[in-house]
Amino acid sequence: MNVLAIQNLKKNFGSKEVLCGLDLSVPEHSIFGFIGKNGAGKTTTMKAILGFLKSDSGEIYVMGEKVYFGQTSTNRYIGYLPDVPEFYSYMTPLEYLNLCGEVSGMNKSDIAMKSNELLDLVGLGHEHHRIKGFSRGMKQRLGIAQTLLNCPKLLICDEPTSALDPAGRKEILDILLAVKEQTTVLFSTHILSDVERICTEAAFLSDGKIAMQGTIAELRNKRSSDGFIIETVQKEAADTLIKAFGELQRTEQNAIVFHGSEERFFAIMQYVAENRIPVQRIEQIEPTLESLFLEVTK
């Protein structure tokens, strides 16, 4: 079942077309990477899902229920973590979670139990100071605790790792991995290593549309290979090869890279065999999300 389905979503800001017919579906219990450049419309899409932004056309369904702008009852299924979450700074983390719990109609004992459990999960269990003095990473972690409080079916995180140092990023990613069993995670990012580390599925947003969507393996397979690296023993051998095949590019003294068709590659191999050129290494370049991203967003 799809937790989230978006059909033909359009949104303009003045004359600027941000989303032009976006279609997206997020299956249950996936960690879904929503990838796009800065300003591609990731936050706009998320705000539309939450009913904070009026879309020009298109429909959004959360758990099969239609999302309406303004009074958004589907938000009861959603936990939302903005890119820079802001809390009432005069409260302690426990007080803040208490407010969130009461606002969402949970009973007192559930709130107490769940808050302590979640604060331990995000490593803020022993933090009794007010939020005022919290670092970005701490706020981000409190943000995750807050989103998980009422056991959401869909967790929406807007660039949760973009502003953090490597240690902070790792902590957030570990938490997101840990909650996979309980919920579905949709998280936007432009950090591709994060997507490769934790996501089960991903979609590329480009020019206001989904340019590509699938599991990480499927996406990788979309580009069978990025070419080959051929490393010869001597520099002269590399020179000979470059002379014979114009499309080869030198990367190091005796290493050349090849992008092209399979037939052409075998022609090079034949040339190598016929001329008895000593080769140290031939390696297929693994396709990465980065190369895919650059290709898609070109």
Place this chain on the structure above:
Amino acid sequence: MKPLLAFMKKEYSEAARTGKITILILLFVLFGIMNPAIAKLTPWMMEMLSDVMTESGLLVTTVQVDAMTSWTQFFKNIPMALIAFVLIFSDIFTKEYKSGTLLLVLTKGLSRYKVVLAKALLLLSLWTFGYWLCFTITYSYNAYFWDNGIANNLFFSVAIWWLFGIWVICLIVLFSSLLQNNTGVTLCIGGTVLLAYLLSIIPKVKVYLPMMLMDTNSLLIGTEKTNAYIKAIVITTALCIVCVAVSIPVINKKQL
């Protein structure tokens, strides 16, 4: 009901922890004491100045002060307290739009109209508390020094001025739902009051306007009857309800 109460609790703790309640109490106590104090000090000040004034040709006779002097001061000073109140609380909504703190509680399922109600109730209760605290202090001093009986329609006059304050607070709610920043909110409230003031220059129009409720002098000295204020009271009450009622659909459709 529970989410509303939870959000109201948050509003009160915010007002307390950010020091706004302390400032308000100090402000209203200060104004409460100042009214009788100024009245009490007037003869002494006149005496101090009499030499200088005689030199410049002004003859100072004995100045008579009573509870009336103090009540006149009360109605002169209370607009200042109301302006301070508006300035202190003009960002009560806009601060949350700007910082994005509202987004998180709204995604937790809080209805937007409950945000409006909680904040409106906080403002109304704080204004009511502060205003009547100021009144009680002035009333007690006046009763101790002089006789409050000299002022006609005292409670009525004080009550209609309180209602005027309620109208201004409902304007805070209305403009906060329409605008994004507190400077805009303050300017629009100022503009609305100024417009009402300009209209009230026409006597026939004045009886229908909230500005009528500020005009308590003639009530106190007994030259005006309370009946003359009924129209303004009814219209102001209706305006208050309309302001809050309009701000709810506006906030419901606000892009956050």
